[in-house]
Amino acid sequence: MTVEYTVEWTRPESEREGTPLAVLLHGYGANERDLLGMIPGLPQDFTYASVCAPVAMGFGAYTWFDLDVERLAYSSDAARGAVEDLWGWIDSVRSQHTSVTLIGFSMGMAIGTSLLRTRPEAFAAMVGLSGFAVDPDRGEGLPGYFDDAALTAQQVPFFWGRDQExxxxxxxxxxxxxxWANKTVKLTKVLYAGAGHGVVPQEIAHVNEFLTAEVLKA
Structure with a gap:
């Protein structure tokens, strides 16, 4: 069954052709509007598409897959299903754009890195904020699904921002x-004291510089 996603676009469809696309993936319990505040601080050459996760939690909150919040435990099969569904949407829009970049926050970083690890050649770069990559050995649905060897060969530029605390x-x-990141991607890692589980203005400025250097000027 095809998943229908709610998406906030920064350009009307008539103005998207030939632009680089940046896909924003929000965290657990948020929605497609959660990361929009970052966009004014990022390069305006991109078309930004902020995608709402498909699993409703009520009161405007959504998740990419069911999660045990106490332990951050999840079903590997559920995570894989979320990635496969999202590929369907990406493939439906990517032909309009010169490249596709992923920007994921928290659980959105887990989804983004999972997309990256299945088809690394499909992406120009990725930004991961205050999140994590899925360990395929945690369950039965993911061993053998990721192609980290191909990702290592591709050396996709990857920005990872987080607070040590x-x-x-x-x-x-x-x-x-x-x-994982040290072995597989072209890593830029920056720590932001005081950010907590969030994104700070300095971080947005660094993401702006990263996207400009690694995508727009590459």
Missing amino acids: DPIIPQEMVDYTHQ
Whole structure:
């Protein structure tokens, strides 16, 4: 069954052709409007598409897949299903654009890195904010699904911003993500003291510089 996504676009369809696309993926319990405040601080050459996760939680909150918030535990099959569904949407819009870049916050970073690890050649770059990469060994649905060898060969530019004292993402997930990123992507990692589980203005400025250098001027 095709998933119908709610998407906030920064350009009308008639003005998207030939622009680079940046796909914004929000975190757990948010919606497609959550990351829009970042866009004025990012390069305006892009068309930005902020996608709402499909699983409704009530009161305007959504998730990409069911999550045990206490332990940040999830079903690998559910995560894989969310990635497959999102590929359907990306493939339906990508032909209009010169490139596709992913920007994911928290759980949105988990979804974005999972997309990146299935078809790394499809993306110009990725930005991960206050999130994590999915460990495929945590469950039955993902071992063998990711192609990290292809990602390593591709060396996709990857910006990872976070606060060392982030109160939400467990240290074991940070450690796994750090180990994974060091081996597979062209990593730019920056720590932001005081950001907590959020995004600060300095970080947005750094993401602006990253997107300009790695996508627009590449």
